[in-house]
Amino acid sequence: MNEPAITVRNLTCAYGDFLVIDDISFDVQKGEIFVILGGSGCGKSTLLKHMIGLYEPRQGQILIQGDDIVSSHGRKRDEILRRFGVMYQMGALFGSMSLMSNIMLPLEEFTDLPREAMEIIAKSKLSLVGLEDFVYNMPAQLSGGMKKRAAIARAMALDPGILFLDEPSAGLDPITSAELDELIRTLSRSLGITFVIVSHELASIYSVADRVIMLDKRVKKIVAEGDPRELRDHSDNEFVRHFFHRQAEVRFGADMECPETHKEP
Amino acid sequence: MKAGKHTLQHASGAHMKTSDKEGRLVLSLGGRLDAVSTAAVWDDALAAVRGSRLGEVGVDCTDLEYLDGAGVALLLKLRETVEDERGGSFKIDNLKEELRQILGMVWGCTPPRWTRKEAERRMGLAERVGHYAEDAFKQFKHMVSFVGESVAIICYCLQHPRCVRWKDVWLSVVSVGVDSLSIIMLIGFLMGLIMSFQSAVSLQRFGAEIFVPNMLGLVMFREMGPLVTSILLAARSGSAFAAEIGTMKVNEEVDALVTMGLSPMRFLVAPKVLASLIAVPLMTMFFNFASLVGGALVMLSMDYPLVTFTSRVFRLLGYLDFAGGLFKACVFSLLVAGVGCLRGLETKTGASAVGVSTTSAVVSGIIAIAVADGVFALAFYYLGI
Ligand SMILES: Nc1ncnc2c1ncn2[C@@H]1O[C@H](COP(=O)(O)OP(=O)(O)OP(=O)(O)O)[C@@H](O)[C@H]1O
Ligand SMILES: [Mg+2]
Numbered sequence: 282m283n284e285p286a287i288t289v290r291n292l293t294c295a296y297g298d299f300l301v302i303d304d305i306s307f308d309v310q311k312g313e314i315f316v317i318l319g320g321s322g323c324g325k326s327t328l329l330k331h332m333i334g335l336y337e338p339r340q341g342q343i344l345i346q347g348d349d350i351v352s353s354h355g356r357k358r359d360e361i362l363r364r365f366g367v368m369y370q371m372g373a374l375f376g377s378m379s380l381m382s383n384i385m386l387p388l389e390e391f392t393d394l395p396r397e398a399m400e401i402i403a404k405s406k407l408s409l410v411g412l413e414d415f416v417y418n419m420p421a422q423l424s425g426g427m428k429k430r431a432a433i434a435r436a437m438a439l440d441p442g443i444l445f446l447d448e449p450s451a452g453l454d455p456i457t458s459a460e461l462d463e464l465i466r467t468l469s470r471s472l473g474i475t476f477v478i479v480s481h482e483l484a485s486i487y488s489v490a491d492r493v494i495m496l497d498k499r500v501k502k503i504v505a506e507g508d509p510r511e512l513r514d515h516s517d518n519e520f521v522r523h524f525f526h527r528q529a530e531v532r533f534g535a536d537m538e539c540p541e542t543h544k545e546p
Numbered sequence: 547m548k549a550g551k552h553t554l555q556h557a558s559g560a561h562m563k564t565s566d567k568e569g570r571l572v573l574s575l576g577g578r579l580d581a582v583s584t585a586a587v588w589d590d591a592l593a594a595v596r597g598s599r600l601g602e603v604g605v606d607c608t609d610l611e612y613l614d615g616a617g618v619a620l621l622l623k624l625r626e627t628v629e630d631e632r633g634g635s636f637k638i639d640n641l642k643e644e645l646r647q648i649l650g651m652v653w654g655c656t657p658p659r660w661t662r663k664e665a666e667r668r669m670g671l672a673e674r675v676g677h678y679a680e681d682a683f684k685q686f687k688h689m690v691s692f693v694g695e696s697v698a699i700i701c702y703c704l705q706h707p708r709c710v711r712w713k714d715v716w717l718s719v720v721s722v723g724v725d726s727l728s729i730i731m732l733i734g735f736l737m738g739l740i741m742s743f744q745s746a747v748s749l750q751r752f753g754a755e756i757f758v759p760n761m762l763g764l765v766m767f768r769e770m771g772p773l774v775t776s777i778l779l780a781a782r783s784g785s786a787f788a789a790e791i792g793t794m795k796v797n798e799e800v801d802a803l804v805t806m807g808l809s810p811m812r813f814l815v816a817p818k819v820l821a822s823l824i825a826v827p828l829m830t831m832f833f834n835f836a837s838l839v840g841g842a843l844v845m846l847s848m849d850y851p852l853v854t855f856t857s858r859v860f861r862l863l864g865y866l867d868f869a870g871g872l873f874k875a876c877v878f879s880l881l882v883a884g885v886g887c888l889r890g891l892e893t894k895t896g897a898s899a900v901g902v903s904t905t906s907a908v909v910s911g912i913i914a915i916a917v918a919d920g921v922f923a924l925a926f927y928y929l930g931i
Pocket of ligand 1: 296300301322326
């Protein structure tokens with residue numbers, strides 16, 4: 282009964298010869314807020330794009346509510362795709378349409394709702410993310426943070442059971458960011474939506490995440506998994522501790538080769 | 547400001563002295579080592595180090611007031627020259643504390659030793675030819691399969707008109723067809739005028755200028771109309787399709803469509819190809835009409851009545867010529883619009899990639915037209931059309 286929302290098995294991702302993620306496995310439980318962490322360039326967006334079936338993995342399985350997205354095609358695949366919404370790191374709103382049409386697009390394509398109903402849904406999704414005054418604006422007229430929020434609204438248009446968000450709160454001010462966290466928590470608790478979030482913001486990770494995994498660029502694997510507070514206080518991995526305590530990695534030591542360094546009084 | 551004045555005074559104000567001290571080469575650097583002044587001493591410093599045969603090299607920085615990325619680069623290069631090329635030892639003396647911190651940020655980490663040769667291994671001629679051939683073959687295969695897919699999707703759309711976004715189609719028809727009307731008419735008029743005039747001048751010597759309208763009608767309706775219209779389509783709209791879809795690809799909008807379960811083929815390509823299919827035959831007719839106006843003007847100026855012109859234009863021209871021309875125009879427009887969209891979808895990441903695919907859309911569109919026109923010429927000849 283209690284089957285996970287997403288199951289990733291032995292996933293290996295690569296761009297050509299460049300291996301990004303090497304053989305990782307994890308589950309995302311239903312209704313959970315699951316956060317993917319890691320340093321810049323460690324493959325978080327890559328992992329996300331593989332999980333939504335955009336790229337073909339070198340190896341491995343990705344099951345969305347029990348159905349393999351990698352090997353499916355045709356109608357079955359469309360049906361699996363319909364189960365989740367995605368917010369891309371750059372927003373990826375359709376530049377030639379107003380916000381309203383952006384959000385109505387999936388509704389128009391996949392439902393038979395009357396037009397008024399679709400407009401009401403679109404407006405209510407936009408007001409959910411605080412953009413009710415910009416319904417008829419074009420994406421180019423919005424700031425970066427507003428585009429992100431509009432993209433979240435579009436991802437929610439069909440009320441999917443799973444939402445993938447790539448860095449939702451990067452570039453937002455602290456208040457909006459906190460409101461977004463609140464929204465994520467509410468949606469998760471009241472509607473049982475599963476969230477898979479890529480994030481760097483420690484504050485928001487502590488406030489929303491039920492479970493995190495952390496990727497490391499050097500080993501290309503998961504280096505930590507669990508509750509973020511737990512990991513912060515008790516992890517025995519140095520990289521994980523540095524991450525949660527915002528410490529710089531030691532890159533240049535004090536022992537530079539200038540001879541005078543040693544002559545200092 | 548003092549600092550500003552300082553900089554001006556020392557705009558190229560680094561100086562360098564070399565001296566030998568107890569078997570050791572000492573370079574004394576002074577002044578400000580910034581981007582401007584470092585450029586001035588770079589060659590001298592390296593030449594001094596390379597020119598001397600002494601193994602130990604020291605840099606005396608007593609007079610050095612300022613150091614930035616360029617200066618650090620000079621010191622790094624000197625160290626590399628001395629230690630790696632010559633196996634000597636390299637030392638920096640008397641560097642001010644704050645300058646040493648600047649240097650310290652990069653001094654400690656060994657710079658990556660790029661072996662560029664390895665990354666950009668030069669391929670032999672045979673290998674390169676092989677790669678080109680493989681690429682060209684793959685591209686050709688891709689293009690054929692894409693055009694096939696477009697035809698399939700168009701047929702599907704015509705069977706299920708409800709799944710077409712007609713709003714997008716009409717918008718595209720306007721931008722492909724209506725907006726290009728003036729340029730089409732202008733070029734058609736000019737071509738009709740020029741062709742009739744040039745041939746009339748030559749034919750006049752034999753008193754045969756009366757045949758100009760016959761020729762004009764045939765050439766325009768059978769060949770030039772479809773050809774020129776579709777070349778204009780490639781230049782105006784094929785490139786626009788590629789740029790539009792390419793930009794969407796770069797902005798991850800195409801990915802967003804795919805993950806929404808909307809096929810870019812149906813959503814982006816089909817409306818554009820359909821719009822071209824609708825607009826191009828009409829554009830061809832306008833082109834033909836404008837070219838006849840141009841021809842009529844020439845004949846009128848040679849004192850032939852308009853009736854002579856019109857009756858002679860249509861004497862040789864049958865419905866088959868007309869229909870054949872329009873059919874050609876349809877096929878060309880399918881090719882041009884399809885290739886434009888294909889190039890757009892093939893766009894890699896980055897703004898320059900959009901430029902590349904736009905250019906390539908126009909070029910491959912015109913090549914496709916040329917090839918298809920050749921095929922048509924042969925086919926029509928054997929079919930006797
Ligand atoms: N399309 C691509 N082709 C080739 N390599 C890529 C491509 N996209 C990303 N990469 C490489 O894959 C690695 C992971 O990139 P990715 O975008 O997944 O990082 P990220 O963890 O999302 O980083 P950030 O936090 O900065 O968004 C990087 O080293 C990057 O250079
Ligand atoms: Mg990313």
